[in-house]
Amino acid sequence: MTSKKIKIADLIIETGLTYSGIPGADKIYTFAKIGASFVRDYISEQSEKKAYKFHRRLLLSDDKSQSETPADADLDAADYHALFSACLADIEEEKSELYGNLAKSIATNKTPKEYKRLFILKLKEITWDQLDLLANIHVIESHRIMPTLGNWDMTTKELLKNHDPFSARGMDIHFLYQNKFIAEEKITRIGKQFIESCIPSEMLQPSAYDYKQWLGAxxxxxxxxxxxxxxxxxxxxxxxxxxxxxxxxxxxxxxxxxxxxxxxxxxxxxxxxxxxxxxxxxxxxxxxxxxxxxxxxxxxxxxxxxxxxxxxxxxxxxxxxxxxxxxxxxxxxxxxxxxxxxxxxxxxxx
Known part of the structure; x- marks a missing residue:
C-alpha cells in the first residue's frame, strides 16, 4: 500500500505560516487538503503553542520569513501524524520544535529512510536533558573547544565520567549508551545522525553552550x-x-x-x-x-x-x-x- 503524501506547499498554505505573527486556530487547524481535522480534538492553549512551534520549525527558515523546506518536498502522512501527535502528547514543551525539525529532515531526505521510524520513536522516548547532553557531546567532538583552564582541546570525559549511576545525569548517560548513541565516551554514527536530524544547526554550535573555540594557529x-x-x-x-x-x-x-x-x-x-x-x-x-x-x-x-x-x-x-x-x-x-x-x-x- 502506498502511503499518502503531504505536500509541504499545502502545509504552508493551510497553516498560514507565510504570514507574520502567531496564526490563529482557524489558520493552523483547517488542514482540509490533508485530512487533519482530527487535530481539533487536541486543541488547548498549550497544544496551540506546541503546534505553532512544530510547524514553524518544519516550514520556515530561522528568520521566519520564507520557507527553508522546498515547497515541492513531501512527507508521508503516517510520519507527519506520528510526529505531530507525539509533539502534542509530549510533556516537555521544549521538544516541540525538535519534532518539527525531524519532520523537516525526513521531508528533505536529510534523515536516511531506514532510520526515520526509529528516530521518531526515540525522539518520543528521549528527554530534553538527554538530548541536550548528546548535543553537548556532538559540539565538543566537532569543534576545538577551549577548556576552562589549560592548553588542550576539551573532551567529553568531564561530561561522562564519575557520575553516580543512580543520579539524573548518570541515568541520562546510561540511556545514551543503551541506545547506541554514544560508545566509549564518543558519539556514534547513529547518534550523530539522530542529533543532527532533531536539533537545529544553530543549537549545535559552541555558542549554544557558551564555549570558546581555539583559533586555527x-x-x-x-x-x-x-x-x-x-x-x-x-x-x-x-x-x-x-x-x-x-x-x-x-x-x-x-x-x-x-x-x-x-x-x-x-x-x-x-x-x-x-x-x-x-x-x-x-x-x-x-x-x-x-x-x-x-x-x-x-x-x-x-x-x-x-x-x-x-x-x-x-x-x-x-x-x-x-x-x-x-x-x-x-x-x-x-x-x-x-x-x-x-x-x-x-x-x-x-
Whole structure:
C-alpha cells in the first residue's frame, strides 16, 4: 500500500505560516487538503503553542520569513501524524520544535529512510536533558573547544565520567549508551545522525553552550630561563595568547634542546630568554633545526634597555622587551607573530 503524501506547499498554505505573527486556530487547524481535522480534538492553549512551534520549525527558515523546506518536498502522512501527535502528547514543551525539525529532515531526505521510524520513536522516548547532553557531546567532538583552564582541546570525559549511576545525569548517560548513541565516551554514527536530524544547526554550535573555540594557529613556547623576569615574561606571553584563543604548549625548557626534537602540529615557535643568554653548540644547533622548520620569533628580555640586543641566532626575527614594557610583552609578541604568519602566507602565494 502506498502511503499518502503531504505536500509541504499545502502545509504552508493551510497553516498560514507565510504570514507574520502567531496564526490563529482557524489558520493552523483547517488542514482540509490533508485530512487533519482530527487535530481539533487536541486543541488547548498549550497544544496551540506546541503546534505553532512544530510547524514553524518544519516550514520556515530561522528568520521566519520564507520557507527553508522546498515547497515541492513531501512527507508521508503516517510520519507527519506520528510526529505531530507525539509533539502534542509530549510533556516537555521544549521538544516541540525538535519534532518539527525531524519532520523537516525526513521531508528533505536529510534523515536516511531506514532510520526515520526509529528516530521518531526515540525522539518520543528521549528527554530534553538527554538530548541536550548528546548535543553537548556532538559540539565538543566537532569543534576545538577551549577548556576552562589549560592548553588542550576539551573532551567529553568531564561530561561522562564519575557520575553516580543512580543520579539524573548518570541515568541520562546510561540511556545514551543503551541506545547506541554514544560508545566509549564518543558519539556514534547513529547518534550523530539522530542529533543532527532533531536539533537545529544553530543549537549545535559552541555558542549554544557558551564555549570558546581555539583559533586555527597553534604554537610552542621554548623558555630558556627557569626563573627571573624572562621566565615570568614568557608565562605572561602564553597567558595573552590563550586570551586571544591561540592554543600552545608552554612547558618546554632548555633541556628540550639536548636532542634533535621535532614539535609536530604547531604553526610557530616562540623562544624566550634573557639578553646575553648563550647556548652550548649542540643545543644551539638543535635550536637552529627547529627554527628552520617553523615560523619562529625570539623574544629577548632586557635588564637594561641601553644594552646591545644579542639574539641567539641570526636566522629568526626577534623583539626586545624592556622592563618598562614587559606588561605588554604578550600583545607585542602577538602582533609580531601575526605579521610573520601573514608574511609567510603571502610568500607562499607567489
Amino acid at each position: 597553534t604554537f610552542a613556547m621554548l623558555t630558556l630561563q627557569e626563573n627571573g623576569s624572562a621566565f615570568h615574561g614568557c608565562h605572561s606571553i602564553a597567558d595573552h595568547f590563550r586570551k586571544m584563543r591561540v592554543k600552545g604548549s608552554t612547558g618546554l625548557m632548555e633541556g628540550f634542546l639536548e636532542r634533535d626534537n621535532e614539535i609536530p602540529f604547531i604553526d610557530f615557535l616562540i623562544i624566550g630568554f634573557q639578553n646575553g643568554k648563550e647556548l652550548p653548540p649542540s643545543r644551539l644547533n638543535n635550536l637552529e633545526k627547529l627554527i628552520s622548520r617553523k615560523v619562529a620569533l625570539q623574544v629577548i628580555f632586557m635588564s637594561d634597555e641601553r644594552d646591545a640586543v644579542v639574539p641567539l641566532t641570526p636566522n629568526a626575527p626577534y623583539i626586545a622587551i624592556s622592563q618598562k614594557n614587559i606588561d605588554h610583552a604578550g600583545q607585542i609578541a602577538y602582533d609580531e607573530i601575526g605579521r610573520l604568519l601573514m608574511e609567510r602566507k603571502a610568500n607562499r602565494g607567489h
